[in-house]
Amino acid sequence: MRKIIALFCFTLICCNLVFSQAKKPTIMVVPSDNWCITNNYVMEFDNQGTLVKIPNYKQALQENSELLLVISKLNGLMAERGFPLKNMESVLKSLESDSAEDAMISSKDMGMGAAESPVDMLKKVAKADIIMQLTWTINKRGPKKSITFNLQGLDSYTNKQVATAAGTGTPSFSAETVVLLEEAVLSHMDNFCNTLMTHFEDMAANGREVMIRIKKWDDWESDLETEFGPDGDELSLIIEDWLADNTVNGRYNTTDATENMMNFEQVRIPLYYERKGRKRAMDTRRFIRGLSNYLKKEPFNIVNKVTTKGLGRATIYLGGK
Amino acid sequence: MKYFKILGVVIITVLMCFPTSTEAQSKRRARKKANIATAQWRYEIEGVGTGREGTYLLKVWSYSKRPDVAIEQAKKNAVHGVIFKGFVGSKQGVSTQKPLVKSLNAEKEHEQFFKDFFANGGAYMRYVSTTADGAVAAGDRMKISKKEYKVGVVVSVRKDELRKALEQAGIVKGLSSMF
Secondary structure (H helix, E strand, O other): OHHHHHHHHHHHHHHHHHHOOOOOOOEEEEEOHHHHHHOOOEEEEEEOOEEEEEEOHHHHHHHOHHHHHHHHHHHHHHHHOOOOOEOHHHHHHHHHHHHHHHHHOOOOOOOOOOOOOHHHHHOOOOOOOEEEEEEEEEEEEOOEEEEEEEEEEEEOOOOOEEEEEEEEOOOEOOOOHHHHHHHHHHHHHHHHHHHHHHHHHHHHHHOEEEEEEEEEOOOOOOOOOOEEOOOOEEHHHHHHHHHHHHOHHHOOEEEEEOOOEEEEEEEEEOOEEEEOOEEEEOOHHHHHHHHHHHHHOOOOOOOEEEEEEOOOEEEEEEOOO | OHHHHHHHHHHHHHHHHHHHHHHHHHHHHHHHHHHHHHHOOOOEEEEEEOOOOOOEEEEEEEEEOOHHHHHHHHHHHHHHHHHHHOEEEOOOOOOOEOOOOOOOOHHHHOHHHHHHHOOOOOHHHHHEEEHHHHOOOHHHEEEEEOOEEEEEEEEEEOHHHHHHHHHHOOOOOOOOOOO
8 A cells, every 4th residue: 555655656746747837928919119100009198398109009909900910820820839829909808897897896895996006007007928029011112012020029027039030021013911911920930939949948948037126115224235144244245145046057147236226137047946845837926035035034134025027027125015 | 396485475574574673773773862862961942932821832952863753852852951951032032941950960869750751651741742743844954964963843841730740759849848
């Protein structure tokens, strides 16, 4: 009986190790600001005397059938590769219906609404871990028409371009724009997926690249230059040491550091961590929780608050919750 | 007399068979040479258009002393090229593509798989077809030496299915394989 139980446990552990998977980033196709402004899908407002244009995605998706065709084609091709995308139009609709529901809902006992801070409100936007930014222009020379197509994969947290495919299609006398667009998508998609795969392979080898910010509350009496421990190291150096010990190959860059804040870019966090003997997928929230707990303990005893943005961005506020 | 009659029939039969057997042997030899040329990357491949969804439209230039063998070999070369070589778009609008397999040693690492895959009549045939029934344009059949032709054939390679097959065999990683 003991042997059977041991075998069962061994199999369970093996399965867990084999099938443990990294957190899958979400991807969404979004028309570029350039495309939206060129095609006049914009909202304009006066920001203290400066005219600001912001893209009106809802109008673009409702009125431009070429855009819908390209998004649909891209979604289809990515799904065929086993990587279904978030559909922007559906996300925008969900956000609207969620907002309406949140506004109407009240608790049974006291009739209270759902709690929502201004930050919660700000976070209610269409988002994805990787944005596929789409731009195309129609070139005309006499009766000939061609399409210049540009597809960029942008990491939402590091702001890096992680994938790309761009080029100009074959000029045609007779083909309709939609046919040329379809051809452009088909001809560029493999190159886009290849560069995206290179990004994922780099992630597997060197860890996920994320961004971490450290800030302090206004009313906290200490700051990042306060000295702690027997060696009297400044808090900023202690945080850097923790990052060096816990990132993949100690890889991170300190972009900014003052007594009030620190910004870390190109922080490579491992894809997995172990908990209760099981391998689990890591994200920035889980990673930064380690630093948060470290700072809460002796000799620092710093109460702190962690906020995150998707898989790849986290902020710790020091000196309170 | 009867003995001579039988001998005569045998000789005539052998003589009738001989040219056929020489023809078959010559073709077999040419095919063998063409296979060696494929393994030595002796072929050229270029993208000539955007194919239907999931396909590449390619022109493959193969070498052989027999034009018919070169045309046959074009299919094998096309699949071989898509897997190991990649290709350059020959005109505006046709994008250059990298090979499906990234590792330089993939052919050696999976030697048995590719040996079976590229055997005559092997699984590669599933992923390729000639366009225009393999008809060769007038300028695409060139005699480059006394004993050799260079033949350009346009073929269509079902790259999505080919990639899936390689993913299943564990040779190529899928986009979502690590998630």
